[in-house]
Amino acid sequence: MAEGDSGGAEHRQRRWIKRYRTEVAASVSSIFSTFGAFPLDSMKTRMQTYKYNSFADCVRHTYQTERLRGFFRGVLAPMASVTLVRTISFSVYQRSKYTYSAWFKRNFGVDPLSHVNTLGTYPNLSTVACFGAAGATAGSFITLVACPFELTKLSAQVSVLMADRNRSSVSDPSVSTREVAASYQNKGTFQTAKNIVKHRGFAGLYSGFNLHLMRDTLGTAIYFMTYESSKQLLTTYSGDSSPTNPLAVLCAGGFCGVASWALIYPIDSAKSIYQRNCLTVCRGQQAKPPPKIQFFNRRMYRGLGVSMGRSCVVNSIFFSVFEFIKKQINALED
Numbered sequence: 001m002a003e004g005d006s007g008g009a010e011h012r013q014r015r016w017i018k019r020y021r022t023e024v025a026a027s028v029s030s031i032f033s034t035f036g037a038f039p040l041d042s043m044k045t046r047m048q049t050y051k052y053n054s055f056a057d058c059v060r061h062t063y064q065t066e067r068l069r070g071f072f073r074g075v076l077a078p079m080a081s082v083t084l085v086r087t088i089s090f091s092v093y094q095r096s097k098y099t100y101s102a103w104f105k106r107n108f109g110v111d112p113l114s115h116v117n118t119l120g121t122y123p124n125l126s127t128v129a130c131f132g133a134a135g136a137t138a139g140s141f142i143t144l145v146a147c148p149f150e151l152t153k154l155s156a157q158v159s160v161l162m163a164d165r166n167r168s169s170v171s172d173p174s175v176s177t178r179e180v181a182a183s184y185q186n187k188g189t190f191q192t193a194k195n196i197v198k199h200r201g202f203a204g205l206y207s208g209f210n211l212h213l214m215r216d217t218l219g220t221a222i223y224f225m226t227y228e229s230s231k232q233l234l235t236t237y238s239g240d241s242s243p244t245n246p247l248a249v250l251c252a253g254g255f256c257g258v259a260s261w262a263l264i265y266p267i268d269s270a271k272s273i274y275q276r277n278c279l280t281v282c283r284g285q286q287a288k289p290p291p292k293i294q295f296f297n298r299r300m301y302r303g304l305g306v307s308m309g310r311s312c313v314v315n316s317i318f319f320s321v322f323e324f325i326k327k328q329i330n331a332l333e334d
Contacts, residue, residue, distance in 0.1 A: 014332045025325035026090040030083040033318040038078065039071035040310030045154055047303030048272045055306055073156045081149030086318075088145060089138045093224055096134035104130060116232055117243065123229040132225040139220025143213045148205035150212065152192045154275055199282050207278035211271035211290060219264040227256035227319065244323045253319030257311030265307065266293050266300040 017024055043058050052058040062070040101113040104126050112130035115121055196204045230252035235245045261268075274290035281287045294300050 017329055018332060021326050021329040022090050022094050023087050024329065025322045026087045027083050028325055029318045029321040030086040031079065032321055033314045034078050034082045035075065036317060037310045037314040038075050040306055040313070041078070042071055042073065044303040044307040044310060045272060047306060048269050049154075049276045051302075055303075078149070078153050081146060081153070085142045085146045085149070089142045089220065092141050093134050093138040093220075096137040097130055100130045100133045116228065120236055121232070122236055123232050127232070128225055128229055131228045132221045135224030136217050136221035138224070139216040139218070140213060142220075143209070143216045146216065147209050147212045148193065151196065151205060151207060151275055151279075154272060155192045155196070155279055196279070200278065201283050204278065204283075207287070208271045208275040208290070211267060211274060215264050215267040215271055218267070219260045222263055223256050223260040226259045227252050227315075230255050244327060246320065246323075249319050249323045250316050254312040254316040257315035258308045261304070261307050261311050265304050266295050266297070268307075269300045269302070 043055060043062070046052070046062065047055070047058050052061065066073070097113065101111060105111040108126070110126045112127040115124065116127055193205065196207075200207065231243075231245075231248050234248035234251055235243060238245060238248065240248070270291050270293050274287070278287040291300075
């Protein structure tokens with residue numbers, strides 16, 4: 001009887017894992033990729049929000065003033081948030097692409113997903129549109145969850161710099177501004193969130209929401225559209241019979257991260273600068289308005305090389321682990 005119960009439990013567990021294989025694979029992959037590339041993300045944020053001569057200058061200054069801890073400040077927030085956000089994002093994306101594929105089939109007589117899964121085919125307008133629309137849907141949905149987490153991460157990454165710069169500033173000698181900036185130093189994720197609510201109210205957790213929404217909607221659309229199209233293109237070109245060719249997945253993962261950041265980086269810079277400014281003002285005070293999104297202003301691309309390098313590494317690791325885990329789960333017996 002006990003053996004039968006045990007066998008039934010294992011069977012139910014396998015069925016559950018197979019049913020939610022996308023979410024399980026996304027969660028595990030996010031933990032590996034986020035931790036591994038976090039120091040690059042931290043350098044990217046610092047270079048966006050404060051002026052350094054170079055990436056090496058940023059690394060040197062961070063190590064001299066904060067040691068190794070400085071490279072991992074705020075790592076817990078993205079470990080939790082990126083895992084949660086990616087799990088939700090991939091879940092929404094998975095469902096959205098089937099919905100949009102069905103809409104294409106119903107209205108135009110073409111099935112994008114069937115086309116992608118047919119060996120020897122290349123991306124076409126319907127597949128690109130389907131994946132882009134599904135990505136935009138996922139991106140806009142996850143902003144509600146991601147914005148507070150990303151704000152606390154940014155605060156942890158630049159808290160020491162905020163305090164130092166406001167302490168030595170002559171253009172903004174306000175005591176309250178200096179005190180607010182200093183209050184974010186050496187705070188954990190939840191303490192930082194409490195501090196933001198204390199100074200800015202609950203709405204303060206959503207500072208920069210409009211810019212975040214714009215970035216994630218456009219960025220996630222480009223991200224999934226590039227990944228799926230690149231993977232299909234590389235798999236067909238190589239003549240491989242498997243839709244998850246490891247080399248194609250590795251290259252497509254790296255490329256989709258690079259492509260999305262290259263196109264939305266000025267939006268992300270504007271968001272980071274505005275959120276940093278919001279952290280130094282109290283409830284009832286107005287932060288400086290967000291900077292204009294200027295795609296041809298060199299200043300808006302500070303840290304782009306770091307961000308693209310980080311994104312290439314993160315997404316190569318992420319999609320390789322993601323597709324591997326999904327493949328292993330699919331191979332489980334029912």
